[in-house]
Amino acid sequence: MRYSQAFIPTRKDDPADAEMPSHKLLIRAGYMEQVAAGIYTLLPLGWKSVRKIEEIIRQELDRAGAQEILMPMVQPAELWQRSGRWGFYGPELLRFTDRKSQEYCLGPTHEEVITDLVRRHVRSYRDMPLNLYQVQGKFRDEVRPRGGLLRGREFIMKDAYSFDVDQAGALVAYEKMRVAYTRIFERCGLDFRRVEADTGAIGGTSSHEFQVLAQTGEDRIISCSTCAYTANVEMARFKRQTADTTTATSAACEPVSTPGKHTVGEVAQFLKVAPSSLLKTLIYLADNAPIVAIVPGDRELNEVKLKGLLKVNELHLATDAVVTEVTGAPVGFAGPVGLDFPIFADLGVELMHDAVTGANQGDTHLIHVEPGRDFKPMAYVDLAMASEGDFCPSCSEKMVEFRGIEVGHIFVLGTKYSEPMGATFLDPDGDAKPIVMGCYGIGVTRVLAAAIEQNHDADGIIWPSSIAPYQVIILPLQLKDEAVVAAGEQLYNTLADAGLDVLLDDRDLRPGGKFKDADLIGIPYRVTIGSRGLADGKVELKHRRDAQPELIEVNAVLEHLQARLRNEHS
């Protein structure tokens, strides 16, 4: 491509309504343009990169035995009513009616359509395993779109669905996708981790996320510094340490006055005890029924864990009024002793002795509290939020924390959709059984943004070569120098003929402008042709990350480039 003919509207200033680096750079560098909140047009550079990502995905999924299809974006309400999600999915599902007043929605995901397809054609155990995928636009009416492509309303997603005769088969399919995903993100040149994840509303038995590491990521990831254990903080387990006070007290629990001391910090300081010897008592409404959750005073409660444990649809912290009603005391003085509601205590609570907690009475706490003696939880369960420095649940070494951007998520779904939608098959004994499904997503446009979050500097984007819109940009600096122009043209043809994606900056611009644009749009390799060097038959080759260019023979550029590109992949 000749730059003079390319549509690459770069800007000098950051756009006013972008905050995240990828959002700013995608717009500044002319990759995309906003159309509405969370809705963007991909310009030639952006679309070219997206297609490269898609192509890597297609190659790896095909290699893993999956087959590509294309489902519609518009889906009839009927399918969603049959799966039960029409009533459940909420306002994120954009619904509308056609001229005949039939109800439809824009597909945020395609379990319904594909299950309906498969139930009609997959009738025998002989038809499986089967894995179908598509790369397609999705629409989710996000509560709050943000960060450009990181959380858009309309976005491109690859979604794959596997169909197997039993759980064991589904796990084989899952494993194949795990391998394929690893290859995909490696080929995209990304630094990522596969993490244990919450299955959330989708449900299922296994779930892993693929997280691109970036400081700007929304997700927190806890990872063992020694072994392979890595999990989203929503799920992360950790090994409890024995509490400081390891010996039980024989003293009966006893109320003490703690006027105006509401928080763990205030009470601990006032009574001169460590926060870790307090019982943090929280009142939640689980599907509108009050329950009591307890974690050690130095811990945060992990609501995702609690919600998963209770298997409820709605879970939220009780309002002050409800707390007062349940405990008979103002907020800040709740404790489990004497409370007649279901109590769930964190595993760490079981190790605590001689603890301090609220007395369910204003301005009063209890000391000498013994879990198990003074109150009996329904269960000791994993409720606490893990954090950096905690010990690994599998090898006991210290764990560290990262931030990540979720670019892929793989699930074993089980029969959640096949059962209600009647997707069954006949096994060898002639018995009808529900198909066991898995689903596997990759946020394609999110990968684009995540790659930038991970790879940029003050001057612009720094693409991994495999997903860059162009692998190399040629800058002939002096257009008045015929030798420079001719060398540029010749090199352009040579590189293009060798199958490289080349951009030739043939614009009549001063060198500064060309350098700035080249850095901004982030093409990984740059060949600079200047009058002075060319007099000696030399041009400059520089990777976007290199501090200094390498001076090489004009005729050797292709060879050098190919060598460097090859090295990236090893």
Next chain:
RNA sequence: CGGGGCGUGGCGCAGUCUGGUAGCGCGCCGGCUUUGGGUGCCGGAAGUCGUAGGUUCGAAUCCUAUCGCCCCGACCA
């Protein structure tokens, strides 16, 4: 949905408090100049001040309503 902020030539902003008929930088067009990191100078085109209504002799500016966008939170594959 709660809280906060912003809508003024293509882009980034000032002007709004204290009403008097719109300005700066970048970009764009023409000319000269310059030519290895966004050159300098001269000239020029371009704005229903988000929209609607109201107050006023007069509204970008004050009042009311409304739409849009961004950020924080809640929520979320």
